Amino acid sequence: MKILYFAWVRERIGKAEEDIDVPASVATVAELAAWLSKRGEEYAHAFVNPKVVRAAIDKTHVRPETSIRNAREIAFFPPMTGG
Amino acid sequence: MKILYFAWVRERIGKAEEDIDVPASVATVAELAAWLSKRGEEYAHAFVNPKVVRAAIDKTHVRPETSIRNAREIAFFPPMTGG
């Protein structure tokens, strides 16, 4: 599964994207964030306050409880501050 | 007293401005409009529906009951349609 990181999520994890084999037991966006945060200190730091991290599946905003089944690309990022 | 007319008030009366000696008994804007409307058919036509004619004294919007004492310049015109 392709996972993208933006802004300070990207900076904390230290990479903009990666391909990861996610176990089938990880079913939702929130579970994926929890699973990632156990991969190392940099991930734990990025997801220390999971409520402020937003996500998109295949370039569409999703909620923490959204299923990641069939997702090709999942992105994690802080609240948007454009314009 | 200098009196100005704009838009269809001007067209109906047939002039853009004139200097008139207004009797001292004419005290308010509404009374001036009524007095003017007796000066001829063109005036009567302009003031046929006095409620839709607006007025300004010395370039400030005024109400029908406003006194015309001390006015140097009085203008009559339809509701504004700028912009």
Added chain:
Amino acid sequence: MSFAVRIQREPFDAAAESARLTKGRTDIGAVVSFTGICRADEKGEAISALTLEHYPGMAETEIASHVEEARTRWPLAGVTIIHRYGRMVPGEDIVLVATASAHRDAAFAAAEFLMDYLKTRAPFWKQVELASGKVWVEARSADDLAAERWNEKSAAE
């Protein structure tokens, strides 16, 4: 600070006027520019031209006093208003309101406030040329309502 009101027969350059508001400044985060343009129809009827008549002297003073009122309501860094008079054909610019502020809410609100005023209270009168002849445009009650809301807000504050 740049606050300017111009009443003129000549066309204007909306882009250059907006650019002037921000030139050399780094405290402006938002510029809103409204351009009113002569359409080829008025209330559903085709028109070939419009003519705007105004009350010289009163128009400038009244508009300037509304710019002052906008400055007391919102933190503005600049305002430019240009209103043309005379005859214009469809496609020609009629009026420009440009506002500048640190933040977008003030710039948007001031531009709408000033346009609502110009449509209903500024001493301008519009005549259009229909196929059947020239007619004076009647005041739209929707425009009056748009201008009224600012008074309601003020009264409610």
Added chain:
Amino acid sequence: MSFAVRIQREPFDAAAESARLTKGRTDIGAVVSFTGICRADEKGEAISALTLEHYPGMAETEIASHVEEARTRWPLAGVTIIHRYGRMVPGEDIVLVATASAHRDAAFAAAEFLMDYLKTRAPFWKQVELASGKVWVEARSADDLAAERWNEKSAAE
């Protein structure tokens, strides 16, 4: 009809973009243009530059879908949105939203709706360069509230 969304690193010409919306048309009575500009301060602190990061692909699609939503809400004759990414210094234009319609209320409302969206929901992230170093700007709750009001309106209709 001209509806365009561009995400680009390069500066844009706000004036030329607004002019393009009305070129050759006589059914447009109102053009509202909003330009967002890099200020020399962020929440009271001096900044020397900002950098905007975005999610390529998602940004274009999301913004275009909000332009579509604006078209269903208001009768629009054209919309142009340009959002830059990369590093910008104070005084540089960041974002442009230009809307065209027969009447001013639709043009104003659509421009505000689209700006509220861009500020809160479009996938862009802003980092500023303070004297003390680079920091990511936190989302402002005022901006979220501004975007929320469109949902409330929709729910109330």
